[in-house]
Amino acid sequence: MVAAKQVLGPDDVRRAVTRMAHEIIERNRGVDGVVLVGIQHGGVWLAASLAEEIARIDTPVPVGSLDASLYRDDIGLRPVAPGAVSDLSFDVDGVTAVLVDDVLFTGRTVRAALDALADYGRPRAVQLAVLVDRGHRELPIRPDFVGKNLPTSTGEDVSATAEGVVIS
């Protein structure tokens, strides 16, 4: 077991979130029709932080959360620990949905989340925002907004919270 290594501190995370909020607004030419969807568990706090920043810079956007455990491709292969119940209290049809997660790794969670989202409706477009992209993709999925690209080995654990990003 290697010692934990802090890669980003709380200030770095705050700056990264602010930059990503600007990028989301810029890419979509404002936030008309944009919704944020945090993926359970880790994406929920980040979606809330991004929403806070977007509201400060521009106008408030709807925020929801999505639990994709029932859509995973490894059901039955490992224990499943669903997060809180999905909460999408807005119409998904025709919106630009920004899926939000803390760490992007193999891409399998995002794949599951895309399927889950499709069961709620047909967004006009789906974009992906992650605080950390640690590489090692196993599916053709790429993020649209990244806080930090972080080279890792597959055996390492990456945790990303408002307090910072830690590799262990």
Add this chain to the structure above:
Amino acid sequence: MSARSLLTIDDLGSSGIMRVLDLADHMAEVNRRPNPKVPALRGKTVCNVFFEDSTRTRLSFETAAKRLSADTMTFAASQSSINKGESLRDTIETIAAMGVDAFVVRHKSSGAPQLIAGWTQASVINAGDGWHAHPTQALLDAYTVRTALSRTGGFDGLRMAIVGDVKHSRVARSTVQAFRMLGAHVTVVAPRTLLPPDVGDRFADAVTDRLDDLIGDVDVLYLLRMQHERMHEALVPSLREYTTRFGLTPRRAAMLGPQTLVMHPGPMNRGVEIAVDPAELPGAVITQQVTNGIAVRMAVLFDLLGSGGPIAPTTDAATDVTTEGPTE
């Protein structure tokens, strides 16, 4: 070695009950969607094996399996080779040979699901065996109370009265057990002839034959079905007398607290154990029990077939964990 099964509430324990009820919240969310279906159990096959009549339990399990995208088969004993003398074991082994991941079993003999679990690699879910157990009914009852009273933390201090034919009731056995495991105080209300021999501390917290004494003080009033066949056994003098002493009459309905939930496992004998229109009782959650049954059975099926073992506590950055071990 057989897969994990759900034969009695003991197989879950209080932490397992909480796990299933938490999962049921997710399933209830699925059921509220316009398209209530998820791909969670694609490729799994669930076989309903019913040796005894059932409407709600069989349909509830079938719906639950389908909403999780499992394939379903239904075996009704009345239309089967059982009538040609095929034994229970041969029947189960024949169905198992077709490739089944779970058997949902209803049988008139106590212990039949346990026997079946010993003969097959598949998971076995007890959907009611004799007077013995009906664990998914207990779970849906617990889920109904938990959601209706926002009791997500457990039932500490909850007062429940369960009224009627406790002796012959697998529902009573499982539901009382589950509610007590979650911390509820359960009183059994029944004539002496309809009490099980093991009633007492082991079965319930208190026993009485005077419903009027406690009806105003309970949070949950659970009415059991009065089984007509018990009349022939002369265990109660008459249905009318049963209703007078143990039925929910208009007089007793007026004694209920404003928040008291009224529950019944169905099918109801209107005019016997329930002599008021449940639609007019503000606390009646009998329809919710049926609705919740689907979510709870989805949770049970997913817990047994989809979770890959007991659920581990959430760790940081559990997102995207692959099956590879550490490479350091």
